[in-house]
Amino acid sequence: MLRRDFLSRSASGLAATWVASKARAASLAIPAASGKYRAHDEIVLGRTGIRTSRLAMGTGTIGGGGESNQTRLGTNPFVTMMLDGYHENGLRFFDTADSYGSHPYVAAAIKQLPRDKVTVLTKTDHRDPKEVRDDLDRFRRELGTDYIDIVLIHCTTEGDWTTRYRGVMDVLSEAKQKGIIRAHGVSCHSIEALRAAAAASDWVDIDLVRLNPVGAHMDADADTVIGVIKQMRKAGTGIIGMKILGQGAMRDRPSDAVRFALGSGVLDAFTIGAESRHEQDDLTHRIAAA
Numbered sequence: 001m002l003r004r005d006f007l008s009r010s011a012s013g014l015a016a017t018w019v020a021s022k023a024r025a026a027s028l029a030i031p032a033a034s035g036k037y038r039a040h041d042e043i044v045l046g047r048t049g050i051r052t053s054r055l056a057m058g059t060g061t062i063g064g065g066g067e068s069n070q071t072r073l074g075t076n077p078f079v080t081m082m083l084d085g086y087h088e089n090g091l092r093f094f095d096t097a098d099s100y101g102s103h104p105y106v107a108a109a110i111k112q113l114p115r116d117k118v119t120v121l122t123k124t125d126h127r128d129p130k131e132v133r134d135d136l137d138r139f140r141r142e143l144g145t146d147y148i149d150i151v152l153i154h155c156t157t158e159g160d161w162t163t164r165y166r167g168v169m170d171v172l173s174e175a176k177q178k179g180i181i182r183a184h185g186v187s188c189h190s191i192e193a194l195r196a197a198a199a200a201s202d203w204v205d206i207d208l209v210r211l212n213p214v215g216a217h218m219d220a221d222a223d224t225v226i227g228v229i230k231q232m233r234k235a236g237t238g239i240i241g242m243k244i245l246g247q248g249a250m251r252d253r254p255s256d257a258v259r260f261a262l263g264s265g266v267l268d269a270f271t272i273g274a275e276s277r278h279e280q281d282d283l284t285h286r287i288a289a290a
Contacts, residue, residue, distance in 0.1 A: 040090025046238030052119035056093035058273030059102035066101035097123035103142035123154035129167035159192030201235030216246030241270035
């Protein structure tokens with residue numbers, strides 16, 4: 001039995017970097033999540049057939065320029081936290097990106113785990129097909145793996161990205177056919193990009209979407225976002241939530257944020273970046289308590 005099943009309820013906040021926005025969050029009425037959930041629940045990401053844990057271990061908190069709060073922890077603390085997440089909390093989903101600088105850390109963790117039991121998601125910021133093709137080779141070297149489960153076009157904002165970056169999409173489609181990656185998709189950072197993803201659901205295997213109840217770092221209000229996500233789900237797109245805590249806006253109400261994510265009914269999985277073993281344990285408890 002995993003040690004998470006013996007965790008006592010924790011009243012502490014999730015991260016020192018989650019900056020509060022009390023006035024806005026306090027006015028919300030958060031519905032209770034239906035059913036019983038666990039962070040380690042095995043879920044299927046849309047039509048991809050990829051089975052993984054409900055909660056992904058995020059590695060890009062305040063990430064960019066090749067580093068993040070997770071990488072700033074140092075190699076041993078970061079890798080140990082990821083391994084503890086797998087062994088103690090049943091988390092099998094690693095969410096990384098080139099811009100976070102976390103590939104080598106994830107590589108050090110998955111090297112010690114059965115590769116077919118973990119899911120690795122990464123993202124490319126390049127928009128040139130040749131650079132993306134080179135990225136796929138480099139990413140696999142940095143991650144120490146022959147294949148990558150999911151590769152996303154990172155941080156798309158353009159409403160016409162499905163035509164503007166058609167060459168990149170073709171490179172990822174070819175990589176999927178060759179078994180270099182298992183699924184491709186996009187992370188959206190505007191409502192226009194999100195709607196374009198919905199219109200291109202036949203190509204978008206996985207969409208990483210921003211969703212929280214306070215509208216912090218969101219593409220639009222929650223109802224609008226959920227409406228677009230529902231369109232994608234009908235087409236079989238796998239949906240992974242991000243910005244669940246509004247990049248800190250719900251520091252004082254993490255349970256409400258988790259409950260909203262679970263109760264939305266539109267997320268297959270979601271990613272949150274813990275910065276300590278305590279935060280990770282606290283997250284798994286809050287999901288179970290929802």
